[in-house]
Amino acid sequence: MKSVVTTVVTAADAAGRFPSQNDLEAVQGNIQRATARLEAAEKLATGMDKVVQEAGDACFKKYPYLKQQGEAGSTQTKVDKCYRDLGHYMRLINYCLVVGGTGPLDEWGIAGAREVYRTLNLPTAAYVEALTYTRDRACSPRDMSPQALNELKSYLDYAINSLS
């Protein structure tokens, strides 16, 4: 799993050397920003169910046709799966906030997603709408501190960009 520490260790190992001062400084820089992202991860985990619910509602509100016959949300089972998928994205963003990198989203969320959505005939625009709603809905200081919010939004943007 990619994070600043594992990247530094992999590079040092490939060169067959002990961790250098540069390596330690890189880890130190990561640690300095860690407080904000751990706060964001905690707040996201706490409000996870509500965040997912609101994001899914926003998506079906903007694209009501999705619930029509033959569309991606035509039955309750399918609708539930949409909410479940959004839960996956939020969970992966929670992981990204913990490791301080896009590794979890890349490996478990984005790799192959485009192909899967095409095969299953799912609209990526709906996911984009749900994630965008979450991004614009989150605000500081109501939800979390400004720096934490910044970290959260950058991962939401990363997911949005990968889908759009």
Added chain:
Amino acid sequence: MLDAFSRAVVSADSKNAAIGSGELAALRQYVAEGNKRLDAVNAITSNASCIVSDAVTGMICENTGLIQAGGNCYPNRRMAACLRDGEIVLRYISFALLAGDASVLDDRCLNGLKETYIALGVPLQSAARAVGIMKASSTAHINETNTSGTNPDETRFRKMETVKGDCSALVAEAASYFDRVASALA
């Protein structure tokens, strides 16, 4: 390879759950103690060649047969291999200490090490003894409890210039990585 953070992610993913306050507390501890950890890694890397050569010297002093004809540290070629292996083990331990997780040590160093040593005829007991001495001196360097020992004129003796504090958790963690190597060789 995992670090303390990605370890939390992998175990949360297997439960299909987000990472909440419980797991985050341990990670906040890593962050709060971050500078201490970097100083500890620095204490090992800065004294690496000293730690390694002292450990190999100690191992040989206790078992001089190693450098006599037919011993496993004779001739120089094999002595050099021994010093190199000591450095490699210490290097992976420093990686593990930096990451706060033993996976890099397990995957890249210890996996198959015992089998390799058996195949090459390296005495496992001697190797484990050298690791034991490295553990003693490394933890002393991290804790700054190192002394010049029985020789008051020891010129290579040094202390790091870091602020003194409670490093017991880090020392215990570093010691656990050395123990991991020793038990992998047992």
